[in-house]
Every structure is written in structure tokens, then in C-alpha cells.
Amino acid sequence: MNADAAHHTYAVQFDENNQEFSIVGSMRPQRAEDLAACAALFEKSLRSVKGNFYVNVKRLVRLNNIAFKVLADMLVKASGERPDLRISVITSSVVGWSTRKFATLRNVSENIVIEEYDSEFYPGQAFVEDSDIIGLLRTQTKMTWRHERNILPRHGVRPGMAVADICCGIGDFAVLFQKEFNPSRLVALDHSKPSLAYAREVASDFGVQGIEYVYGDASELLLEDNQFDFVTCRHSLQIFDRPELILQELFRICKPGGRVYVSNEKNSHCLGEPRGESIQWTYNEVAKIVAHFNHDIEIGPKSRRLMLDAGFSDVMMESFMVTNMDGDPQDFADIVEAWRDLFVGKMSSMRGDDPDFVARFRQGFDDHVFAALHPKGYAGWPIWVASGRKPL
Numbered sequence: 001m002n003a004d005a006a007h008h009t010y011a012v013q014f015d016e017n018n019q020e021f022s023i024v025g026s027m028r029p030q031r032a033e034d035l036a037a038c039a040a041l042f043e044k045s046l047r048s049v050k051g052n053f054y055v056n057v058k059r060l061v062r063l064n065n066i067a068f069k070v071l072a073d074m075l076v077k078a079s080g081e082r083p084d085l086r087i088s089v090i091t092s093s094v095v096g097w098s099t100r101k102f103a104t105l106r107n108v109s110e111n112i113v114i115e116e117y118d119s120e121f122y123p124g125q126a127f128v129e130d131s132d133i134i135g136l137l138r139t140q141t142k143m144t145w146r147h148e149r150n151i152l153p154r155h156g157v158r159p160g161m162a163v164a165d166i167c168c169g170i171g172d173f174a175v176l177f178q179k180e181f182n183p184s185r186l187v188a189l190d191h192s193k194p195s196l197a198y199a200r201e202v203a204s205d206f207g208v209q210g211i212e213y214v215y216g217d218a219s220e221l222l223l224e225d226n227q228f229d230f231v232t233c234r235h236s237l238q239i240f241d242r243p244e245l246i247l248q249e250l251f252r253i254c255k256p257g258g259r260v261y262v263s264n265e266k267n268s269h270c271l272g273e274p275r276g277e278s279i280q281w282t283y284n285e286v287a288k289i290v291a292h293f294n295h296d297i298e299i300g301p302k303s304r305r306l307m308l309d310a311g312f313s314d315v316m317m318e319s320f321m322v323t324n325m326d327g328d329p330q331d332f333a334d335i336v337e338a339w340r341d342l343f344v345g346k347m348s349s350m351r352g353d354d355p356d357f358v359a360r361f362r363q364g365f366d367d368h369v370f371a372a373l374h375p376k377g378y379a380g381w382p383i384w385v386a387s388g389r390k391p392l
């Protein structure tokens, strides 16, 4: 069911399988009666549910007071009539007012709970939304850009395109992209507030204008369908437990005929000499510890399958190796030291690893730094890029 009027465009739906009533869009009625159909569907849904009843307002982006009152009355009445139910209202931090507003209902009814779904929506979120990661991302992009600036045109990038960089991190790729390829529009979206604040600061420091920095959730984008000629998502599918959900969203916002470009790693293939064995052991353990937190840092070579399964055609793939010989070897060493802080300092202690393991795990990173800075040493970090076309 759809309702359309000025600023009043929403859809409601009931998914019986998941016992989920969801409202998407902008609800700004003139009168409470304008929401009669929504209320009727809610009551009908209510009659068919048992146990948990989910009311999903994650993508309800606007709501006037009339609408909030109707929804609040609906929920409170339901909780009174059905004390056997647990009514979970699912909000999103991306819609700034949402959790605060619906949280007031908790005081009214005990069986209404408010869940901000994206405050803890994947296990390792705390690691990547931490401001400590800023330095790491900065050096990584410095090292990868010299490869990607040549790779991107092979995957279809041309000046004047409308582009989105989803999971943009600190936005430095977006800045480099803008300078190199002069897009007509550039949206850079991330779910980390510290990273976005940093991105905006860098852009204003360097007088960069025209990049739209957006706070959002890549698995539930508020961007509309078929908007962008080129959509990038770099080093990020590997940090979600369900990367296919993100790919679906990238597919959706891409124009038919446009392309989606992703880059991913396979950390167990990081290498170095001398001390190759210790380095190899540690990066095999990196893959395992990351899997423990439900991420897959080994996605790189799986990208082709993921893109094809998501419905892309004309999938292109290539790999490149960032090495200590690309530029200043200290940059490579800085990246490895930041990984060490993340994987040993944070993840390993959170997993509760024993001291012998931690010492050996740490040693491999130290040896990788040694290889990177050794006058005859070689150290590498392999990356796979893949892109696919959204069919017409």
C-alpha cells in the first residue's frame, strides 16, 4: 500500500514470516484519519502474531507530530490489549530523532522495547568505528591509490560521472577521486561519526568542495534507486558478516548500465622476506581471528562469485600487491604496526588468547616490519578489485 501527497510518501507492509510490521518513507499527514489504512493493517497484523512482534521504523525518515501520535497510540493500545506480546520497535541511529522519540513509549508500556539495530549490528563494529583506525586508513589509501588511480579507468571510470563511495572511511579516497576524475556528483557515506568528522575537516582544510559526506548504513541505504554511474566500496565487504546485503544495496543505487567496484583483501596471503615463515603464520592467524568476530578478511578472490550472485554482469577482476618498494618503506611498516595494534592489541585480548599465543602472534607483525625496512627485504599486501555492470 502506498500513500502519496506533498512530503507524505510512505509504504507499510506486514511480513508474516518475520512477524514484522514495517513503515518506510515520510509520514506527514494533515489529519490522523489519513493514516487509517496504516492503522487497519497494523491491527490486522497484530491479530496474527505471537511472542515477538517487530515494528520496523529503520527507514521511516520523517514523521510529523500527527503521525507520531497515531503510531504511539497504536503501539500503546496494542501493548495493553496484548500483554503476552513483546513489541520491539526497531529504530536506526541514521535517522537522528528516531530512537529518542520512540524511546518515550518505554515509559508508558513495559512490553514495548526500543532497539536501535545499528548500534551493535556486527560483532567487530567497535574496531572499525573507533577513531584509532584513522591513521591506518590514511596510510592504506596513500599506498593503494597509486595502483587504483590507474586501475579505475579500466573499470569504466570517466570524468563527469555521478559517483558514490559507500563505507568511505575518512574520505581520503573520495578526495583523491574527485581531483583525478572530476565527477559531476560525489557522495561519500560511512557509519563512523569520528571518521566522517575527520573527512569533513580534511576537506575544509584542503579547500575541497562538492563532496557530500553522509552518515548512513550501507546495508540500509537511504539513497534512492538508480542514482549513480559508478559505486565504490573498498575494503569493507570484508567487515560485515553478510556482505551480500551490502552488495544488494550497491546494486540498487547504481544506474542500469553503471558499474559497482569493490576491493577486498586476503590477509593470509600477506608475505615478506626475510622471516617469511613467522610472517606467514601470523597472517594465517589474522584470518582466523577475524573470522572469530564474524568477518571474512579473505574475501578478495571470492569477489567474482559475490558480484555474479548479486546479479552483476561483465564482471572484471584484477589484483595488485602493495609493497615496501612502492614508495617509502616506512609507510608499509606503519600499516603493519597499526594492524598489530588492532589484531594483537584489541582483537586478541578481546578473544582472551593466552600469553604464548599473543607473543607469537605479535612476532609475525614485528617480522613483517623488519622485512619491510630491511635494505634487502620485501614485504607485500595483496588486494583484489572487482567490478560488475548492473544490467540494463
Ligand SMILES: C[S@@+](CC[C@H](N)C(=O)[O-])C[C@H]1O[C@@H](n2cnc3c(N)ncnc32)[C@H](O)[C@@H]1O
Pocket (backbone or CB within 6 Å): 128, 129, 137, 138, 140, 141, 166, 167, 168, 169, 170, 173, 189, 190, 191, 192, 195, 216, 217, 218, 219, 233, 234, 235, 236, 239
Ligand atoms: C576497513 S574500513 C575501509 C574504509 C575506506 N573504504 C578505506 O578504504 O579506507 C571500513 C569502513 O566501513 C565503515 N562501516 C562499517 N559498517 C558500516 C555500515 N553499516 N555502513 C556504512 N559504513 C560502515 C566503517 O566505519 C569503516 O570506515
